[in-house]
Amino acid sequence: MTPDLDPSTVVPAGMTPDLDPSTVVVHAGRPARVPDAPLGESPVFSSTYIAGGNRGYGRFDNDAWAALETTLGALEGGRGLSFASGMAAAAAVCDLVPVGGRVVAPQHAYSGVLALLDQQAATGRLTVTRVSITDSAAVSAAVVGADMLWIESPTNPAMEVADIPLLAAAGRAAGATVVVDNTFATPLLQQPLSMGADIVMHSATKFIAGHSDVVLGAVVTASDSLWTALELRRRSLGAIPGPMEAFLALRGLRTLALRLEKAQSNAAFLAQRLLEHPRVSLVRYPGLADDPGHALAATQMSGFGAILAFEVGGDAAYAQKICESTTLWVHATSLGGVESMLERRRRWAIEVPTIPEDLIRLSVGIEHPADLWADLHQALS
């Protein structure tokens, strides 16, 4: 699919395209600077609008959505569309697949997306081909004749890195719509549309909102026809964000560059400490020089992110005990908040069985690295 968006609508008025993303994330999506205007968009709490204009009804339009969408669009290089959750965004994207169509999806990816695809396959709505997303030759072969290629990179929670430019080219050559779940990387570290993807999907619940107080999702596309098709699904399937959630997500997004810088440097520090710990058998973090995804991540990401995973010699009970023994780290699911969190992913029945039982996923926050390591170190003992 060729991008058919006028680039002048991507960058908000008054902003030049050469600004650094860390500047764009602060200033995009704000009201025009006219006397007495507020600095930011406020959430509008109205289920409908006075007749005679274009807005119509509260399920179609809200100023708080538009501000968030403009900002995400400016960062990803497309037009944004917010949804009630990351899964609502994923479901709208999957609904683009024609009935009886085929989706190529990673063997390891966010468990909820894989479960959604399995549910749709079980009803006969579509078929799914699972591939190892790091095996570019296998993905390129599988995508021939497919309708959609679903990529996640780095993958949750295996931390595999997909060759996005190569796979996007293969997907497009095959006529498939190429989707990238960009939740782990965030729009600041990776811009899949610039690498050939058709649609970027986010769980804005995670790094974008960043404070573990919102459930929200988004898509960004540079194709007007895809944007229109997705907007139609949002209004007809009804998975719209609440105005307050969109407001909170945008408020959180303003500090993403700062949060990420700190969390990412903490993650790199902890990855190294874990690597040196005698009870740790494997550390999965693309920032480590020996990680299988390191070289590729270095070419397509501007940083390695703040999520990592580690294993403890196959001992699931020990891994579970570690998660239950921290006092600073929060034992909880989810990720991308300012608070460091950890979890043994296989505690969930829905998690893919090829994810090791002893794999612990760390979502590294913005606390002091020495405090984070001290707590993890005592939990490991």
Ligand SMILES: *Cc1c(COP(=O)(O)O)cnc(C)c1O
């Ligand atoms: C959390 C997550 C989702 C789902 O998003 P929700 O906001 O929880 O619905 C999708 N993809 C990835 C990679 C995630 O981590």
